[in-house]
Amino acid sequence: MIIKKKSLRYLLYRSFEEKLKPKEEARLNRILENSLDLKKEKEAVRQMRQMLSDIPEFDFSPDFGERVMRRWREEASREGRARSFDEYLSSFFLKLAYIGTAVALLLVIINFILGDVLSSEEILFASDSVYETLLNLPFF
Amino acid sequence: MTGSTLDLEREKELLQRARDGDEEAFREIVSSHQRQVAATVMGMLGNCPEAEDVGQEVFIQFFRSLHRFRGEARIATYLTRIALNLAVNELRRRKKEKQMLAAGAEGLFMSSTTSLEEKKDSRRLLQQALQQLDSRFREVIVLRFLNGYSSEETARILKLPLGTVLSRLARAQMKLREILLPLMGKEP
Numbered sequence: 001m002i003i004k005k006k007s008l009r010y011l012l013y014r015s016f017e018e019k020l021k022p023k024e025e026a027r028l029n030r031i032l033e034n035s036l037d038l039k040k041e042k043e044a045v046r047q048m049r050q051m052l053s054d055i056p057e058f059d060f061s062p063d064f065g066e067r068v069m070r071r072w073r074e075e076a077s078r079e080g081r082a083r084s085f086d087e088y089l090s091s092f093f094l095k096l097a098y099i100g101t102a103v104a105l106l107l108v109i110i111n112f113i114l115g116d117v118l119s120s121e122e123i124l125f126a127s128d129s130v131y132e133t134l135l136n137l138p139f140f
Numbered sequence: 141m142t143g144s145t146l147d148l149e150r151e152k153e154l155l156q157r158a159r160d161g162d163e164e165a166f167r168e169i170v171s172s173h174q175r176q177v178a179a180t181v182m183g184m185l186g187n188c189p190e191a192e193d194v195g196q197e198v199f200i201q202f203f204r205s206l207h208r209f210r211g212e213a214r215i216a217t218y219l220t221r222i223a224l225n226l227a228v229n230e231l232r233r234r235k236k237e238k239q240m241l242a243a244g245a246e247g248l249f250m251s252s253t254t255s256l257e258e259k260k261d262s263r264r265l266l267q268q269a270l271q272q273l274d275s276r277f278r279e280v281i282v283l284r285f286l287n288g289y290s291s292e293e294t295a296r297i298l299k300l301p302l303g304t305v306l307s308r309l310a311r312a313q314m315k316l317r318e319i320l321l322p323l324m325g326k327e328p
Contacts, residue, residue, distance in 0.1 A: 013310035017291055048317060051266050052285035058178040060192050067192075068170050068199045069163070075200055076161055 012042060016049060146172055151215055159206050169215060170199055176216050176287065177223050183282035184227035186271045194230055198223045220287065220297055224279055231275050269319040277312035280305055 011028050014020065020028065032038055146154065146168075157165035177198050178191075185191045201222050202209075209218060270278060283294040295305040 009314060010310055013313050014306065016313075017309050018306050045313060045317065048266075048313065048320065049285070052281065053288070055266065055286060057175055058182045058187075058286070059175050060178050060195050064174060064192060064195065065167065065170050068174075068196050069167055071196055071200055072163070072166055072203055075203060076163075080161075 008038070009041065012038065013045060016045060146215070148214075152211060155206070155209070155211060155215070158203070166203065169202075173216055173219050177219055179286045180220050180223040180282055181227050183270065183286040184224065184275070184278055185230055186267065190230060194223070194226050197226055201226070217293075217297055220283070220289075224283075224297070228275055228279070265320060266316075269316055272319050273312060273315060277308060277315060280308045281312050281316065284309060 008028070008031060011020065011024055012032075015025070015028060032042065154165045154169055158169060174195070177195050181191050181194050181198070185194065198219060202215075202219055205222075213221075270281060273281065279298065280294055283289045283297060284291060289297065291305055291309065292302060294309075295302045298305065300308075
């Protein structure tokens with residue numbers, strides 16, 4: 001009986017928020033007609049929902065916005081500093097990579113011009129056969 | 141109270157400017173959404189000093205995630221999600237420190253020492269009762285009634301199936317009424 005009553009109350013509460021199935025609705029209406037307690041509970045739930053919706057608007061203290069903006073400024077300047085350091089690092093390593101590539105190319109070209117005065121092992125720490133294989137590739 | 145006063149176009153413009161570091165744009169986002177955030181945070185945590193700190197953190201987290209936010213949801217919805225997550229984290233922290241029970245008891249003690257008129261203030265009692273609900277029930281009540289979202293919107297914000305939200309809403313109201321009856325001096 002308790003379970004039955006509990007499921008009936010659940011049905012009543014659900015009826016405020018969703019469209020019940022016709023069978024459920026008919027059952028609830030039938031019992032509502034005969035139960036004063038359930039009718040009272042229905043009215044109480046209606047009032048409670050009304051009170052919940054009528055709770056006055058919430059707000060933070062008047063200086064809330066200003067305090068958020070203070071934190072925003074700190075955050076923005078920290079982010080700005082971090083971004084400029086990141087940018088500095090990436091541009092530094094990019095330059096380093098360009099210079100390294102240019103030096104390596106220059107050494108290879110010099111080696112060509114001087115007719116293998118410098119061995120490939122000395123330039124690229126690779127054996128002659130690897131170097132020759134590389135030079136035989138179609139794009140050279 | 142479901143949305144801000146901003147229309148979609150204005151929102152997009154403000155977002156872009158805020159991403160570019162425009163202080164005025166961010167200020168406008170804060171002022172047009174702070175009540176919405178206050179309803180979520182205070183509904184979840186009660187009107188306590190931490191509520192303002194959590195409120196501030198909501199906007200700062202929003203700022204940090206601006207580059208990820210592509211406008212697939214309204215700003216209000218996104219802020220509500222952040223506010224709920226942070227409020228739930230705060231509740232967990234309180235629970236860890238075993239302060240939740242103390243806070244609840246303090247709330248009840250306060251109500252017993254206030255005047256009879258205040259004691260009868262149903263809104264005040266409702267707010268107290270809300271604080272005693274389990275957080276998964278509290279969040280649906282806060283979104284549905286305090287923020288004024290529909291059950292469908294509530295489901296979207298919580299990323300839950302609509303059926304789960306409807307069931308939680310029904311159970312939350314049942315529990316709320318059970319909590320309210322003794323507070324109002326009535327038999328269950």
